[in-house]
Amino acid sequence: MHVHDYEKLWLGASLLLIVGFISTIVYGAVGAGVVMVNDEGGQVNPSELGNTTGFDDPGVTKVGPGEYEVHIVAMQFAFRPGTVELPANSTVTFYVTSRDVVHGFQVVGTNANTMVIPGEVSKLTVEFDDPGEYGIVCHEYCGSGHHGMASELLVKEPSNFTMQDDTQTQTGGNGTTNATATATGGESA
Amino acid sequence: MLPDNSFLIQYPHVSRVVRSLFLTAFVAFGVGALMGLFQALHRTNVLRLFDSTDYYTLLTLHGVLLAIVFTIFFLAGVFAWANTRSLDRPPVSKPFTWFWVAAMSLGTTMAGVSILGGLIPASDISADVLFTFYAPLQAHPLFYIGLALFIVGTWLAGIDWFRQFLAWRSENPGERIPLQSFMVLTTMLMWFIATMGVAVEVVVFLIPWSLGLMPAPNPLLTRTLFWFFGHPVVYFWLMPAYLLWYTVLPKISGGRLFSDPLARVVFVLFLLLSTPVGIHHQYVDPGIAEGFKFIAMTNTMFLLLPSLLTAFTVVASIEHGARQRGGTGYFGWLKALPWRDPAFTGMALAGLMFAAGGFSGMVNAGMNINYLVHNTIWVPGHFHLTVGTAVALTFMAGSYWLVPRITGRELYSRPIGLFQVVLWFIGMVFMSAAMHRGGLAGIPRRTAEPQYSQIAFETVAGSVGNLRLQMAFGGVLLFVSALLFLVNVGLTAMNNKPARGLDAALPPALSGPEQSPTILDNLKLWALIAVVLVILAYSLPLYSIVQGAGLYPAGHEASPAVIAPLLEVIA
Numbered sequence A: 001m002h003v004h005d006y007e008k009l010w011l012g013a014s015l016l017l018i019v020g021f022i023s024t025i026v027y028g029a030v031g032a033g034v035v036m037v038n039d040e041g042g043q044v045n046p047s048e049l050g051n052t053t054g055f056d057d058p059g060v061t062k063v064g065p066g067e068y069e070v071h072i073v074a075m076q077f078a079f080r081p082g083t084v085e086l087p088a089n090s091t092v093t094f095y096v097t098s099r100d101v102v103h104g105f106q107v108v109g110t111n112a113n114t115m116v117i118p119g120e121v122s123k124l125t126v127e128f129d130d131p132g133e134y135g136i137v138c139h140e141y142c143g144s145g146h147h148g149m150a151s152e153l154l155v156k157e158p159s160n161f162t163m164q165d166d167t168q169t170q171t172g173g174n175g176t177t178n179a180t181a182t183a184t185g186g187e188s189a
Numbered sequence B: 001m002l003p004d005n006s007f008l009i010q011y012p013h014v015s016r017v018v019r020s021l022f023l024t025a026f027v028a029f030g031v032g033a034l035m036g037l038f039q040a041l042h043r044t045n046v047l048r049l050f051d052s053t054d055y056y057t058l059l060t061l062h063g064v065l066l067a068i069v070f071t072i073f074f075l076a077g078v079f080a081w082a083n084t085r086s087l088d089r090p091p092v093s094k095p096f097t098w099f100w101v102a103a104m105s106l107g108t109t110m111a112g113v114s115i116l117g118g119l120i121p122a123s124d125i126s127a128d129v130l131f132t133f134y135a136p137l138q139a140h141p142l143f144y145i146g147l148a149l150f151i152v153g154t155w156l157a158g159i160d161w162f163r164q165f166l167a168w169r170s171e172n173p174g175e176r177i178p179l180q181s182f183m184v185l186t187t188m189l190m191w192f193i194a195t196m197g198v199a200v201e202v203v204v205f206l207i208p209w210s211l212g213l214m215p216a217p218n219p220l221l222t223r224t225l226f227w228f229f230g231h232p233v234v235y236f237w238l239m240p241a242y243l244l245w246y247t248v249l250p251k252i253s254g255g256r257l258f259s260d261p262l263a264r265v266v267f268v269l270f271l272l273l274s275t276p277v278g279i280h281h282q283y284v285d286p287g288i289a290e291g292f293k294f295i296a297m298t299n300t301m302f303l304l305l306p307s308l309l310t311a312f313t314v315v316a317s318i319e320h321g322a323r324q325r326g327g328t329g330y331f332g333w334l335k336a337l338p339w340r341d342p343a344f345t346g347m348a349l350a351g352l353m354f355a356a357g358g359f360s361g362m363v364n365a366g367m368n369i370n371y372l373v374h375n376t377i378w379v380p381g382h383f384h385l386t387v388g389t390a391v392a393l394t395f396m397a398g399s400y401w402l403v404p405r406i407t408g409r410e411l412y413s414r415p416i417g418l419f420q421v422v423l424w425f426i427g428m429v430f431m432s433a434a435m436h437r438g439g440l441a442g443i444p445r446r447t448a449e450p451q452y453s454q455i456a457f458e459t460v461a462g463s464v465g466n467l468r469l470q471m472a473f474g475g476v477l478l479f480v481s482a483l484l485f486l487v488n489v490g491l492t493a494m495n496n497k498p499a500r501g502l503d504a505a506l507p508p509a510l511s512g513p514e515q516s517p518t519i520l521d522n523l524k525l526w527a528l529i530a531v532v533l534v535i536l537a538y539s540l541p542l543y544s545i546v547q548g549a550g551l552y553p554a555g556h557e558a559s560p561a562v563i564a565p566l567l568e569v570i571a
C-alpha cells in the first residue's frame, strides 16, 4: 500500500499525541492519585433507604481524626441533608444515592462530581483544605423541578466547627445559608 | 436543459426519495432551531416565553429533532444519493425504499407527537425525558414505540443499500467497491452493531415497562445500553459529513481527493472503534469498575486517529485543488480557493470548527479531567461545535451543492448562502465559547434557570452575566442563519431556473484504490472484528452490572407516575 511520506509523518505524530494523552491520564491516576467513581459503593434498594444504614439518617459522621463520611440522598427535587458542614483540613468520603430517578451531584467549582443512580451508591473521596462556601448542584435532568435542586456545603475553620446533631430532622425550606448546627432541607422548587 | 449524465435525469426516482428525506430533515431542523432559540434566551434570562417547567419539553424536542431526526434523515438522503451515484445503478426495489422511508417517518411522527403532548396539560401524553431518556424517568409508550420504528426504518435503509451493492457486485465481480459506496456500507455496518444497544434497551426493557407489563429495569443497565449506542451515533452523524468532505469537497475546490486508500482505512477504523468506547460517557457513573472506564478511555483516544488522518487528507486535497486553480506559496494557495461558493466556504468553516470541537472533546475524553466538566454546559458547548457545526454546517453547505442536483433547479441565491454559512460560524463562536467558559465556572447543562440561590458561579475571566449575553446573542445569530438557510433552499426548490453544469462525475483520487490491498474491501472481515471488539469491551461490564443489581431490581418506580398500565386500562 502506497503511503505518502507526509502521511507517514502525520500518522506518526498522531500516534505520539494519542500515546501522550493516555500517559497523562495514567499519570493522573497513578501519580496524582485521581480515583474514578467506581463500583465500590455497592447497591441499595431505593425504596428502602429509610432502613439502610447511613441513608436512614443522611448527614456527616466523623470516622477518624480529620476524616469524615457524608451520606447524601438525592430526590426530586432536593438533596438531604440540605446543608453539609465540614471542618477545613479534612478528608471526606461522600456516599450519594437516589430515592427515585437519576440525578447528578457536583460541588460547584471543584472536581467532586458524580452521577447519582437509584439503586447504586456513588462513593467519592475529596479533600477540603481551606474554609469556604460551596454550592452543590444536581447536574442531571431529573424532572420538571430539576432547576431547583441544589444545596450547600460549608467548610468551616476547624475552631468554629461543631458536629451537627446526628438526630436532626429534615424540614422544608429553601436551604438558605444558616450557620447553626441544624441542617435545613433543600426542597426549593 | 440538464445534461444527460446528471443525477436527476439518470435517477429520477432516487432523486424523489432524497427530496422527501431532505424535506423531513429540514422541517425538523427549522423547528429544532426555534427551540434552540427559546432555550438560549430562556436559560440566560433574556426572554422568557415559557414556564421553566416546560423548558424540558422544548429541550427534548430540540435534542430529538436535531440530533436524531435532522441528522439521520439527511444522512439517509446523502447515502441514497451516494450509493446510487457511485454504484451507478438504482436500488433493487422501489416499494422497499418507500417502505423504509415510511417507517422512519411514522416513527418520527409518533415520537414527535408524544413530546409535544407535554405542552398540553390536558393530555396524558408526555415524553419529557430528553433525548437520552434515562429510566426510571418515563415517557409515554408512543415515544419508545416511535423510536423503535424509526430505528427499524434505518435498518431497512441499510439493507436496501446492501442489496443495491450486492446487485452491483454480481455484475462487477472482482472490482473494487466504489469509494462512496464503501463509505455507506462501512457506516451502516457500524450502525447495525451500535443500534443493538438501544434496540435491546427500548424493545426488551422500556416498551414493556412503559406499557405496565414489566417492572422497572435496572437504571444503570439501561443507561449503559443507551451509551453503547450513544457514542457510535455521533460517528453516524459525522460519516455523511466525512463522505462529503472526502468526495465532494475536493471537486468543489477544484482538485482531487489526496488518497483513496487512506479514506478507506479511516472508515474501517470508525467501524472498528466507534462502539467499544461508549463507557466514556459514564466515567463518573457508580457501579462500573475503574478498569472498564480505563479501557474505554484508551479506545477513545485511539479513535482520535481516523479524525486526525481525515484532517490531513482533507486539507491536502483542498490544497491540491487550490494549486490546480493557480494558487502558490506556503499559505498563498489559500487565496486561490472558491471562497465565494457557499458550499465550499460552509464546509471549510465546518472543518475548522471541528478542529476546535476535537480539542474540547479530548478534554472530555481525558478520564480524570472529565470530573471538571462532566454535565456542565461545557458539554453542549463541545457538541454544538461537532454535531451542531461540523455536521450541521456541512449538511447546509452540502445542500447548496446537492439540492440543485436532486431538484434540477438553480440555487436561489449564492450571496445569501454565503452570508448564512458565515453567520452560523460567527453565531457558534459566540454561543459555544460562552458555553465552554460557563462550564468551567461549573454552570450545569440541561437547566432552565441561570441562577441558583445557594450558588455563586465564578468565571476565570469576565462575568457570568456577560457569558449569558454572549450565549443568547450567539443563539439569535444561529437562529437567523438557520432561517436564511431554509428560505434559500425553499426558494431553490421553487426556482424556475434550471440548474447548470450538473455533471454527476466526481474526480478520481490522486492515489487510487488500486494502491491499497484488496483486504480493505473485505467487509465481512471488518464486521467480524468489530463485533469481537464490542464483545470484549462490553461483556464484562454488562455482566457485572447485572450481577450487581439484577435485571429488575426491587424498589424502582417510574416518574412521572401518570401512565396507566395497559393491563389496567384493558381491565
Ligand code: HEM
Binding pocket: B032, B033, B034, B036, B037, B039, B040, B043, B059, B060, B062, B063, B066, B067, B070, B071, B130, B131, B132, B380, B384, B387, B388, B389, B392, B444, B445, B446, B447, B448, B474, B475, B476, B478, B479, B482
Ligand atoms: C439555532 C441553533 C441552535 C441553538 C440556538 C441551540 C441552542 C442550544 C442550547 C442553549 C442548548 C442547551 C440547553 C441546556 O442544556 O439547557 C442546546 C442543547 C442541545 N443542542 Fe442545540 N442549538 C442549536 C442548534 C443545534 C443543532 C444544529 C444541533 C444538532 C444537530 C443541536 C443539538 C443539541 C443537543 C443534542 C442538545 C442537548 C440536549 C440535551 O441536553 O438533552 N443544537 N442547544
Ligand SMILES: [Cu+2]
Binding pocket: A074, A075, A076, A077, A102, A103, A104, A138, A139, A140, A141, A142, A146, A149
Ligand atoms: Cu436531580
Ligand SMILES: [Cu+2]
Binding pocket: A103, A104, A138, A139, A140, A141, A142, A143, A146, A147, A149
Ligand atoms: Cu436534577
